Amino acid sequence: MPKLSVCIEMFWTGLPFDERIRRVAAAGYSAYEFWGWRAKELDAIRVATAATGLAVAGFAIDPGFALTAPGNEDGMTQAAIDAAAAAHSLGCKSLIVTTGNEIAGESWEITRRRVVRKLRAMSRVAADAGIRLCLEPLNPFVDHKHYWLTTMAQAGDIVEEVDSPGLGILYDLYHQQITEGKLIDNLHRHLHRIGHIHTAGVPGRHELVGGENDYAALFRAIDASGYDGYVGLEFRPTIGEEAALAQTLELLE
Secondary structure, three states: OOEEEEEOOOOOOOOOHHHHHHHHHHOOOOEEEOOOOOOOOHHHHHHHHHHHOOEEEEEEOOOOOOOOOOOOHHHHHHHHHHHHHHHHHHOOOEEEEOOOEOOOOOOHHHHHHHHHHHHHHHHHHHHHOOOEEEEOOOOOOOOOOOEOOOOHHHHHHHHHHHOOOOEEEEEEHHHHHHHOOOHHHHHHHOHHHEEEEEEOOOOOOOOOOOOOOOHHHHHHHHHHHOOOOEEEEOOOOOOOHHHHHHHHHHOOO
């Protein structure tokens, strides 16, 4: 069954990060992930990771710039270099990349050329470091109004054009259910490009039980597909963190 990773940005939010890592291990999970890394105490994270034996499944590249915005090309490449070094120190092989919002008055194709150009340089850095950038489409209807990259087809076309082992797709089953549905079809269509998966209940971005997405069926489909990356739990628990994580494990049975 899929390898699960807990996004500790959304669990035990009142606790220090190193304590959240220990809670993940105590809940019976073997991996965790988070968002931006620059403001984190990486030394404390390394110590807790080593003490628990958990894997770091991924974190956000945290560039301070948007891929869609004009300029900052050298800054984006340097952000990839910096994030790759942080990933290496944590034994992490995947970095999450978002695009930023639409540029007012600019055509989608002009923005796309800029995004591809930046990703080419960044993916070379990632490939040289043995890391994969995972480009994430998000939904523009509920959570990310005006976000630029919204569908799996758009992401797939960009990944194909960049054509680097350092770039894949982050397939977020929460966002894509809201944007376009066809979750299992898109899994199969883009399987060779997918480097990471995210999950959350729809609607609400809460537990994986009781919403539109049948996660027991989705987990079976992911397992049958041969996908061997991590499946991140990126939801806000409403029934308590430990109960939500135990409930998720039951979906694998």
